[in-house]
Amino acid sequence: MKFSIRYKFMVGLIIIFCIGFNVISFFMNKIIVDNSKRIISKEFATNKKDLDLYLRQFMMMNNIKNNEKDFEEHINEISEALSLKLDDRVTFYKNNGQLLLDTAYADGDVLTFYTVDKNIIDNKEDLKAAFTGKSAFSIINYENNYIVAFAFPINMDGKNLCIIRYSKDYSYLFQLNRNLLGITKKMILIIFMLTCIFTILLSTKITIPIVKLSKITKEISKGNFNLDVNINSSDEIGELGENFNLMKEKIKEQIEIINKDRDNLKIIESHRKTFFDNVTHEMKTPLTIISGYAQMILDDGYEDKKILNKGATKIKIESNRMHKMVLDLLTMSKLESYVEINRKEKIDMEEVVNAICEDMMIKANKYNIKIKKCIGKEIFIYGNKEEIRRMIINIMDNSIKYGNIMSTINIGLYSEENFCFLTVEDEGKGIPEGKMHKIYEPFYRVDKRGEREKGSNGLGLTIVKSIIENHEGKIKIESREGIGTKVYISIPLV
Ligand code: ADP
Secondary structure, eight states: OOOHHHHHHHHHHHHHHHHHHHHHHHHHHHHHHHHHHHHHHHHHHHHHHHHHHHHHHHHHTTOOOOSHHHHTTTTOOOOOOHHHHSOOEEEEEEESSSEEEETTTOOOOGGGGOOOOOSSSSOOHHHHHHTTTEEEEEEETTTTTTEEEEEEEEEETTEHHHEEEEEEEEEEHHHHHHHHHHHHHHHEEEEEEEEHHHHHHHHHHHHHHHHHHHHHHHHHHHHOOOOHHHHHHSSSHHHHHEEEHHHHHHHHHHHHHHHHHHHHHHHHHHHHHHHHHHHHHHHHHHHHHHHHHHHHIIIITTHHHHHHHHHHHHHHHHHHHHHHHHHHHHHHHHHHHSSSGGGGGEEEEEHHHHHHHHHHHHEEEEEEEEEEEEESSSSSSEEOOHHHOOOHHHHHOOOHBBBOOOOOOEEEEEEEETEEEEEEEBBOOOOOOOGGTTTTTTOOOOSSSOOSSTTOOOOOOHHHHHHHHHOOOOOOOETTTTTTTEEEEEBBOO
């Protein structure tokens, strides 16, 4: 079974209160009774001294001798005097226990005049003690009245003349003490009520935020992070709420990062799979061709010079193609592992671009393509020279490959706002607009059938983009189908 904090608080408080209240009441009662007895005892001692002195004087003045017989003979005058002095009823007993005189003309029972209820017994314990020579009193309680009976032997010069007993109503004293006890109990009750109210309020203040937190943690466990804990309190509980919200936001952020990473991983994984599928596919084609022609030569190619020639040429072209692909794949792998880029140096772009143009001229001449240069001076970048060369060759190679026969390729090199700009513009078949977004994907070729030569494998622009990004640069390609393509490259200057 589940018990709320408030319930536990209340049960605990009630148990503590019940035990505490009874213990306090018991001890208060005891203290009050003891105090009352002490007050009565003090008063008794004083009264006894007074009476002794008074009696002694009275006996001297009235020539009453100090013996039992003479005392008993004058008992009427003595009793009258003492009754007047005490302003109350007095009872005298002989030493043998016999009632000598009761100024009230009664039988010596102190209750006779206080109550008609004979069920209450005056057990005369004080009197019994007085007969043994002690001064004593006993408290008789009935219906909230407290009568105290005092008894002591009258002793003159070592002789016990008689026992005297008188009573006094001490109800006022006990009433006073009872009132004090009543007030104390009321105060305890009020304090308890206040404690209860305070506990209820405090436990509500504590439990409401806890309940809120518990509800929200349940929601969070279901994946709902959009709820906030609102605790308007400037104490530790308010701080707990604020910290909880912070923690929730942090968890939300972390989960978002994890989700993003997971999605990215999935994308990377799928890219990797496509990549390897493509690699195997691209390898399969030349290998099939190579294997086919090799078989042809083995079958009857030795005799037929034409077949032997054709087969050997095809095997050469396809093995060259595979060789280029393997080299490109190696380049890509190196670029991904950032091995080459670490070998950086200051590169004179004018020198690099001029040298490449010269090298590419041979290939361009094959198709009657002119290379027109507009190359600026003193343009330096910081990077890996071999990578930069490979990147420019790939772009210019594309322009030759996809450029029209007898067309012109314009090469531009200039610097602007801390950047080195390289532009390669050709007149050729261009790239259809709908396919532009795919040209950087590995193995993507716009039109495989329309290739002028067997040198392409769709890895060129992937490598170009990777190199430019490793040099904190950017690439932009503008192309119009049937008109031509212009490639813009920007790399930060040294
Ligand atoms: P490839 O080895 O096939 O040239 P690239 O990655 O260099 O691979 O280029 C991807 C595709 O983009 C090419 O197959 C081609 O269709 C297109 N392309 C690239 N450059 C040009 C260009 N200058 N003119 C026309 N098409 C181009």
